[in-house]
Amino acid sequence: MERPILASMDIDAMRHNLTRIRELAPQTQVWSVIKANAYGHGFAAALKGLALTDGFALLDIQDARYLRENGWKGPILLLEGLFSADDLKLAFMLDCTLVVHTESQVAALETFDLTQHQAKPRPIYLKMNTGMNRLGFSPSDYRLMYHRLHAAGYAMHHMTHFANADRVDCLPSVGSQYDLFNEAITDLPGDTSTANSGAILWHRTVLGEWVRPGIMLYGASPSGSFADIAHANLKPVMRLSSEIISIQVVKKGEKVGYGGRFTAPEEMRIGIVACGYADGYPRSASDGTPVWVADGGDTSNGVICPLAGQVSMDMLTIDLRAAPLAKIGSKVELWGKHIPVDDVAQSAGTIGYELLCALAPRVPIQLVV
Amino acid sequence: MERPILASMDIDAMRHNLTRIRELAPQTQVWSVIKANAYGHGFAAALKGLALTDGFALLDIQDARYLRENGWKGPILLLEGLFSADDLKLAFMLDCTLVVHTESQVAALETFDLTQHQAKPRPIYLKMNTGMNRLGFSPSDYRLMYHRLHAAGYAMHHMTHFANADRVDCLPSVGSQYDLFNEAITDLPGDTSTANSGAILWHRTVLGEWVRPGIMLYGASPSGSFADIAHANLKPVMRLSSEIISIQVVKKGEKVGYGGRFTAPEEMRIGIVACGYADGYPRSASDGTPVWVADGGDTSNGVICPLAGQVSMDMLTIDLRAAPLAKIGSKVELWGKHIPVDDVAQSAGTIGYELLCALAPRVPIQLVV
Numbered sequence: 001m002e003r004p005i006l007a008s009m010d011i012d013a014m015r016h017n018l019t020r021i022r023e024l025a026p027q028t029q030v031w032s033v034i035k036a037n038a039y040g041h042g043f044a045a046a047l048k049g050l051a052l053t054d055g056f057a058l059l060d061i062q063d064a065r066y067l068r069e070n071g072w073k074g075p076i077l078l079l080e081g082l083f084s085a086d087d088l089k090l091a092f093m094l095d096c097t098l099v100v101h102t103e104s105q106v107a108a109l110e111t112f113d114l115t116q117h118q119a120k121p122r123p124i125y126l127k128m129n130t131g132m133n134r135l136g137f138s139p140s141d142y143r144l145m146y147h148r149l150h151a152a153g154y155a156m157h158h159m160t161h162f163a164n165a166d167r168v169d170c171l172p173s174v175g176s177q178y179d180l181f182n183e184a185i186t187d188l189p190g191d192t193s194t195a196n197s198g199a200i201l202w203h204r205t206v207l208g209e210w211v212r213p214g215i216m217l218y219g220a221s222p223s224g225s226f227a228d229i230a231h232a233n234l235k236p237v238m239r240l241s242s243e244i245i246s247i248q249v250v251k252k253g254e255k256v257g258y259g260g261r262f263t264a265p266e267e268m269r270i271g272i273v274a275c276g277y278a279d280g281y282p283r284s285a286s287d288g289t290p291v292w293v294a295d296g297g298d299t300s301n302g303v304i305c306p307l308a309g310q311v312s313m314d315m316l317t318i319d320l321r322a323a324p325l326a327k328i329g330s331k332v333e334l335w336g337k338h339i340p341v342d343d344v345a346q347s348a349g350t351i352g353y354e355l356l357c358a359l360a361p362r363v364p365i366q367l368v369v
Numbered sequence: 370m371e372r373p374i375l376a377s378m379d380i381d382a383m384r385h386n387l388t389r390i391r392e393l394a395p396q397t398q399v400w401s402v403i404k405a406n407a408y409g410h411g412f413a414a415a416l417k418g419l420a421l422t423d424g425f426a427l428l429d430i431q432d433a434r435y436l437r438e439n440g441w442k443g444p445i446l447l448l449e450g451l452f453s454a455d456d457l458k459l460a461f462m463l464d465c466t467l468v469v470h471t472e473s474q475v476a477a478l479e480t481f482d483l484t485q486h487q488a489k490p491r492p493i494y495l496k497m498n499t500g501m502n503r504l505g506f507s508p509s510d511y512r513l514m515y516h517r518l519h520a521a522g523y524a525m526h527h528m529t530h531f532a533n534a535d536r537v538d539c540l541p542s543v544g545s546q547y548d549l550f551n552e553a554i555t556d557l558p559g560d561t562s563t564a565n566s567g568a569i570l571w572h573r574t575v576l577g578e579w580v581r582p583g584i585m586l587y588g589a590s591p592s593g594s595f596a597d598i599a600h601a602n603l604k605p606v607m608r609l610s611s612e613i614i615s616i617q618v619v620k621k622g623e624k625v626g627y628g629g630r631f632t633a634p635e636e637m638r639i640g641i642v643a644c645g646y647a648d649g650y651p652r653s654a655s656d657g658t659p660v661w662v663a664d665g666g667d668t669s670n671g672v673i674c675p676l677a678g679q680v681s682m683d684m685l686t687i688d689l690r691a692a693p694l695a696k697i698g699s700k701v702e703l704w705g706k707h708i709p710v711d712d713v714a715q716s717a718g719t720i721g722y723e724l725l726c727a728l729a730p731r732v733p734i735q736l737v738v
Contacts, residue, residue, distance in 0.1 A: 002429055003452055036647035036682055037731065059683055060371055060731065080683070083372055083614065083643070102615055102697060133617045133625040134641055134684060163627055170629045245452065246471055248502045256502040258532055260539045272503055274452070278405035278726040283719050284653070313405055313722060314428055314449070315503060328471060349718065350652050353682060357647040361730045362406065362429065 003274050004243035007359055008336075008366045009041050013235035014049025017217050020233055025200050025211045029054040031077050031193065033214035035063075040280075040359040041218060041238055045367055047072060049237070050217065055097075057212055061087055064094045077125065080135065081105050088112050092122060099159060101127040101135040106145050110152045121155035125193060130180045131172030132163040139184035146188055157190040162206075165198030166223035174199060178206045198222035201232060215353055224351030226342035238356060239336025240281070240363070244293070244328055246272040247320065256317050257309030262287055269320040271305065273332050276314040280358040281334055282348035283311045289347040291318045292333035296325035302338060307347075372643045372683075373612035376728055377705075377735045378410050382604035383418025386586050389602055393569050394580045398423040400446050400562065402583035404432075409649075409728040410587060410607055414736055416441060418606070419586065424466075426581055430456055433463045446494065449504065450474050457481050461491060468528060470496040470504040475514050479521045490524035494562060499549045500541030501532040508553035515557055526559040531575075534567030535592035543568060547575045567591035570601060584722055593720030595711035607725060608705030609650070609732070613662070613697055615641040616689065625686050626678030631656055638689040640674065642701050645683040649727040650703055651717035652680045658716040660687045661702035665694035671707060676716075 021030055032053040038046040043066055046056070055075030056067060064076045081099045082091060085108035091098060100106055114122065126146055129136035136159075137145055150156050160181045164170040181194065192208035197216035199206055215222050219236035221229040248256075248270045256262040256270055264270075271293065277283035289307040294300075305326070308319040320326050335341040341352040348355075390399055401422040407415040412435055415425070424444035425436060433445045450468045451460060454477035460467060469475055483491065495515055498505035505528075506514050519525050529550045533539040550563065561577035566585035568575055584591050588605035590598040617625075617639045625631040625639055633639075640662065646652035658676040663669075674695075677688040689695050704710040710721040717724075728734075 002431060003449075036729075039647075062371060080372075080614065080643075104697065129617060131624065132627075133619050133623060133639055133678075134681070134686060135615050163624065163629055167628060171624055172629065245449070246504050248498060250502050254502060255500065255532065255540055258501075259536060260532055260541065270502055274449075277723045278408075280727075283723045309502075312503070313726065317503060328473065354646045354652045357682065357729070358649075358727055360405075360726070 002364070004245070005275050005279055005363050006241050006366055007363050008239045008241065008368050009045040009049070010235065010237050010239065011045060011049040011367055011369045013219055013237045014041075014045065014217060015052070016235050017219055017237070018050055018053060021200060021211065021213050021216065024204065025195070025207050028207050028209060028211045031055045031057040031075075031210050031212045032217055033057045033079070033212055035059040035079060035214075036357045039214065039218050039353065040356040042365050043067065043070070045237070045365070048367060048369070054210070061091060061094070061096070064091075064096050068094050082108070085112075097123045097125065099125045099127050100145070100149065101137070103145070106148055109149060109154065114153050121153060123157060124149055124154045125157045125159040128158065128160045128181055128184060130160045130177040132161050132177075134161070136160065139180055142184050143188065155190075156188070158185045158188070158192045160194050162194065162196060162199055165196055165203055166228070174203045174206060196222070201229070218356060220340070220352035220356065221342045224342055224345060224353075226340040236336055236340065238341070238359070240275070240334040240359070241336065242273050242275040242332050242334065244271045244326060244330045244332060245274045245315075247328060248272065258312060259310055262309035262317070270308060271318045271320045271323075271326060271330075273316050273318060274314070275316055275332070275334055276312050278313045278360060279363050280355060280360045281311055281316060282344065282350065282355060284350075285311055285344060285348040289344055290339050291316075292338040293318065293320070293323045293326050294331040295323040299331050302333070371733070373614070374644050374648055374732050375610050375735055376732050377608045377610065377737050378414040378418070379604065379606050379608065380414060380418040380736055380738045382588055382606045383410075383414065383586060384421070385604050386588055386606070387419055387422060390569060390580065390582050390585065393573065394564070394576050397576050397578060397580045400424045400426040400444075400579050400581045401586055402426045402448070402581055404428040404448060404583075405726045408583065408587050408722065409725040411734050412436065412439070414606070414734070417736060417738070423579070430460060430463070430465070433460075433465050437463050451477070454481075466492045466494065468494045468496050469514070469518065470506065472514070475517055478518060478523065483522050490522060492526060493518055493523045494526045494528040497527065497529045497550055497553060499529045499546040501530050501546075503530070505529065508549055511553050512557065524559075525557070527554045527557070527561045529563050531563065531565060531568055534565055534572055535597070543572045543575060565591070570598070587725060589709070589721035589725065590711045593711055593714060593722075595709040605705055605710065607710070607728070609644070609703040609728070610705065611642050611644040611701050611703065613640045613695060613699045613701060614643045614684075616697060617641065627681060628679055631678035631686070639677060640687045640689045640692075640695060640699075642685050642687060643683070644685055644701070644703055645681050647682045647729055648732050649724060649729045650680055650685060651713065651719065651724060653719070654680055654713060654717040658713055659708050660685075661707040662687065662689070662692045662695050663700040664692040668700050671702070
């Protein structure tokens, strides 16, 4: 047996979340975003749980190759296009749809000899920067690039990305970005893809023809706050679990862990859990972050035991006062059905996305079907 | 070509740091701590750069197997011992030295039929909890456990771990832990291992027979502050680099990225770098975090360009005003020789350890010899 830490991926929950997206966006097709190793869940889980998606969107052409080798025959969207023109042939061989966001990508596509590598016009999503100021052409440059690629024989579609679909108080607003986008593509044929998870949940008038959900496929919140999706009927896919590997009885006033951050307010038991920041649990989690512990033999009967002391590389420490029956070997859930990953993230000053993606390779993954 | 991100490991720097440890602790032997995939650097790098260590200390028995399969014949220390008694046979077959920190581990060793699996007495490091309150026996229980294992035929050694070797203002102090330890092992034969990197650098009277450096092998600071090791003659091993993949010209008052956190104070260029939190760069890094950018074709001629806007999953955005010659394809260092990883960590509210360990599997690793 290795360390008792485990990440279980609930395939049914993933299926459920995709179904939920179809309910929320019934007129659209779905690019399921599985970049960053499917937000830490692994491509194997994604291929199983999202088998009914219309297409997969990802970053790295090697991941596209993995999908093809593992039987995926539907569309694949490379979200940042190609990092080198040398990959064009491979991309078309793998039947990828490319995002194009720089002039050099346009030029490479223009000079590529399409006739040798296609049976049908190759689809391109041209990316417009409508205020995110990350990738894409300004609305004024956009039309020119569109016409250049259209003239070169590509099947053109439109894309932009919202900066604040999960926020109400930040600029630019979804509405202003969407208006700018629509104005710039007036009279230009092609599908549109604009909506990330936040837009699917909270801005259902800007969905376009293809939505691009990411975080909601995995049952976490676009805003980083679980309260925002508590009634959205999404199910968490990843469960990070481990066990108590040691228990210390500390006296009143004794310190726990590096820097002695936690001081025992009375004589009490501290549980040491085999999970640390090198597993992906955030080091910045503050004392009080909820951890679920099976109290006694019945693993369904759990209680919340707050984090007590600085998370270290391979272990974390919890206050066991609420779990008098917990012992070495007791099951612990760091996040999953009992503890939303967003709650752990908030307690660490970040969002669930970062924790899911940061799941370390040393944590074994189990698919639960 | 895949995404331009790359982690280069400087093998000479690793060798240098080990030599430096021997200068600082000349009378001791060295357990090089390579848990968490050698703090993110990979076991291949560790085997090369630390070939002259006296022993390797790690966590997972599968990693011990990897070392043996790749030619390491010296001592291997399993820092948390075994997670299951079923692994005892494998551990001894791999000639591992075990840490023992619970009574159940003691009991398993007592009942194990040593005569079948040894040519020499098996070495054990018994772990004492002297105030860290994580793993180990209380000083009062320690002697009993020592005698039980000694009677069962094991070669006994002593270990404890400091909670505050890198801090001056926290309890328990190194001195108080060390005194407690020495008092408890009075008259008990065996080597001692107490000193982590912080103790090797700043508490050279508590080194024992075997030191256990971790973070300093990789050229980062035990305290999390680069200033604390600026004159210690350690060299950073990991360099995380990438490239600018897009440039946006934003007008005064325009926002950049999610939440519009950065507002342009004037018309300026924003560089988009192919590195995000799913690569291991911390999402919590604040605006102003230093990023090194090659300004022009000469890659040795770089300038610091501050982070400008929220780090996203696959990209980050920087203020290019100091780098007028930077363009798409310009080289970027996120941390390494120009930017201490500790500086990035501090700007994100954490320590270098966490960033190094969190290097994502999707980032290719290159050994630089």
